């Protein structure tokens with residue numbers, strides 16, 4: 001078992017014109033399960049490949065258990081990587097595939113190798129498949145073999161590169177639990193890369209969010225969810241995404257007054273996080289409100305925003321209301337018409353075209369600087 005440290009880790013391609021990983025600093029504790037998430041091209045795989053020794057850093061150091069392994073060959077690093085496409089040898093049996101990583105270890109007896117393979121196969125529930133070849137296995141079984149092969153090596157660190165992306169939704173959920181159980185049982189440090197924020201949020205002890213090769217935020221999933229440091233994180237984490245509305249903000253007695261573009265609405269924040277915004281002296285911001293922190297039907301409330309219902313989407317226990325606030329409310333990074341989404345109880349079913357009034361859970365609203373995207377705290 002070991003801790004893992006990345007120190008100003010950088011990877012450039014094409015003579016420096018592409019910066020895939022931009023001076024990343026990250027410490028991962030011994031036995032910790034860290035998920036790394038971000039949009040396509042943010043540098044997740046490159047980071048993982050540098051840890052595995054498959055890619056040479058342009059700059060920076062990697063330490064495993066305090067030892068600098070930056071210049072150690074991949075084969076001699078005590079890490080095991082599990083890939084999305086399983087990376088099994090098609091003409092070898094499952095047993096041979098699982099034992100393959102051990103062939104390099106000259107200090108292991110044949111009996112010891114066999115014992116490790118059969119224990120890992122038992123652990124992954126694939127003992128009866130050992131004589132088969134990969135083409136006889138389903139996607140889920142292949143991924144179990146790939147996991148088994150990683151376990152056999154008894155590494156200090158597990159590296160996962162989107163291991164469940166090729167599996168169907170149901171199997172993915174099962175395998176998530178299985179991987180978590182395995183990691184906890186073996187107590188091995190794990191770095192798990194995914195583009196799926198939900199997977200990252202549910203699996204990690206800690207989540208690391210990257211964008212453009214840069215670390216955006218790291219912390220426990222719930223903490224990051226409730227306290228995004230910038231607009232990117234606010235919009236990336238959570239589904240449906242956080243709503244964003246351009247506002248001007250000015251101090252008022254006991255709080256802050258928000259005004260929508262073109263005076264579409266005014267909303268006085270006087271409780272909850274109003275204190276946190278107390279230092280605002282006026283200016284333009286982006287209001288961030290998660291769909292579950294919007295409530296409907298407080299027409300009489302002093303601060304309530306009129307909104308026209310565009311779509312009512314039932315999702316079982318809840319309804320999603322797509323609303324037009326008469327201003328440029330925009331869901332983060334989505335295509336098509338800007339919408340403001342409220343997630344409300346299933347028995348709230350307004351008519352399409354009806355004007356309703358929404359208010360916000362004031363303890364859960366966010367303001368971001370409209371130029372830098374940084375959260376006002």
Ligand code: ATP
Nearest residue numbers: 013014018020039040041042043044045046047195
């Ligand atoms: P995805 O989720 O799509 O796999 P990612 O977050 O894993 O994306 P990387 O694969 O690490 O991102 O790529 C980061 C950036 O580096 C991208 O712009 C990518 O095009 C670039 N890149 C990665 N490998 C190379 C390479 N061998 N040569 C040139 N550019 C590369």
